[in-house]
Amino acid sequence: MKTTLLGRTGIDVSVAGLGCGGHSRLGMARGNSGNQASRIVDCALELGINFIDTARAYGTETAVGNAVLGKRDRVVISTKSFAGRAGELLSGADVVASLEKSLTRLQTDYIDIFNLHGVSKEQYPHCVTEILPALLKQQELGKIRFLGITEAFGRDPSHQMLKMALPDDHFDVVMVGFNLLNPSARHSVFPLTIEKDVATQIMFAVRRALSQPAALAEVVNKLIDDGELEETVMDRRNPLGFLEQHPGTRSVVEAAYRFCRHEPGATVVLTGTGSESHLKENIESILAEPLPPEIMTELESLFGQVDSVSGN
Numbered sequence: 001m002k003t004t005l006l007g008r009t010g011i012d013v014s015v016a017g018l019g020c021g022g023h024s025r026l027g028m029a030r031g032n033s034g035n036q037a038s039r040i041v042d043c044a045l046e047l048g049i050n051f052i053d054t055a056r057a058y059g060t061e062t063a064v065g066n067a068v069l070g071k072r073d074r075v076v077i078s079t080k081s082f083a084g085r086a087g088e089l090l091s092g093a094d095v096v097a098s099l100e101k102s103l104t105r106l107q108t109d110y111i112d113i114f115n116l117h118g119v120s121k122e123q124y125p126h127c128v129t130e131i132l133p134a135l136l137k138q139q140e141l142g143k144i145r146f147l148g149i150t151e152a153f154g155r156d157p158s159h160q161m162l163k164m165a166l167p168d169d170h171f172d173v174v175m176v177g178f179n180l181l182n183p184s185a186r187h188s189v190f191p192l193t194i195e196k197d198v199a200t201q202i203m204f205a206v207r208r209a210l211s212q213p214a215a216l217a218e219v220v221n222k223l224i225d226d227g228e229l230e231e232t233v234m235d236r237r238n239p240l241g242f243l244e245q246h247p248g249t250r251s252v253v254e255a256a257y258r259f260c261r262h263e264p265g266a267t268v269v270l271t272g273t274g275s276e277s278h279l280k281e282n283i284e285s286i287l288a289e290p291l292p293p294e295i296m297t298e299l300e301s302l303f304g305q306v307d308s309v310s311g312n
């Protein structure tokens with residue numbers, strides 16, 4: 001495993017992180033038990049991952065807590081609380097109550113990175129005035145080491161919330177959607193995180209569109225129909241066929257993780273899976289060389305200006 005610094009937190013982390021949410025939720029989304037989910041976490045730790053991202057909302061904190069018991073000091077845990085629920089904003093006390101529940105489920109007395117989860121541009125001012133002061137108190141108490149914020153990439157594919165939050169510089173870590181179909185964070189997010197030494201967790205490296213051909217065709221067809229991609233240069237049925245045919249790449253999924261890993265400004269690339277074989281494969285991809293330059297050029301000419309889809 002390769003490691004890197006988690007920005008200005010100074011924590012040494014694996015460049016690959018285990019994502020315990022997304023469509024897989026460590027396999028629990030398709031019926032795997034908590035024990036099977038813990039086994040995926042064990043497997044990740046055995047393969048050298050030390051960064052784990054979970055959240056109250058995922059239902060995977062207990063599985064993570066069981067897996068890291070006795071190894072807590074070797075693992076960096078990121079978890080989250082929403083800032084609002086059912087249209088109502090949460091108070092600082094509500095978020096602290098959520099933190100306490102996370103501590104219990106994770107069987108720990110501190111969280112390394114405590115994030116506000118899927119924050120919208122509209123919620124962000126409330127996060128700063130109402131929730132942040134309460135979390136800073138918890139940080140003083142030692143229950144939180146560093147604060148983070150995550151965007152809702154599916155609804156905010158052009159990073160409106162992070163563009164607003166980053167200049168304020170309240171958070172040491174941000175989670176940002178970035179993939180080869182929508183690399184817009186390259187222009188709107190990474191220049192700011194690099195300047196402020198804020199670490200990034202990369203989500204949506206693969207998601208549905210880059211792991212399921214039908215979902216990819218749907219996204220690309222939408223981009224063509226919306227006039228964001230030129231039909232003349234795109235094969236509607238197999239839009240990324242050139243990645244599979246190139247001798248320097250193994251598959252679309254492999255290329256997608258490699259694409260993220262080598263982006264300047266990307267700190268930890270999350271991989272979300274309920275499959276040990278996918279996990280092993282994805283770690284190999286994240287550790288592989290940068291994509292060949294001609295592929296990067298082709299991807300840039302096709303998708304370089306896209307900021308309207310997430311690949312969800």
Ligand SMILES: NC(=O)c1ccc[n+]([C@@H]2O[C@H](COP(=O)([O-])OP(=O)(O)OC[C@H]3O[C@@H](n4cnc5c(N)ncnc54)[C@H](OP(=O)(O)O)[C@@H]3O)[C@@H](O)[C@H]2O)c1
Pocket residue numbers: 018019020021022023024027053054117118150151152153175202203204205206207208211253270271272273274275278279281282
């Ligand atoms: N706003 C937020 O805070 C937010 C939102 C979304 C996600 N996240 C975090 O970001 C993490 C990463 O996002 P993600 O889980 O969507 O991750 P991802 O790595 O982009 O995509 C994971 C999806 O791809 C599939 N997959 C993975 N490896 C594969 C392979 N080798 N071949 C074929 N399919 C493969 C997985 O299914 P299998 O189980 O079958 O492998 C899963 O459905 C999440 O787990 C979560 O921790 C945060």
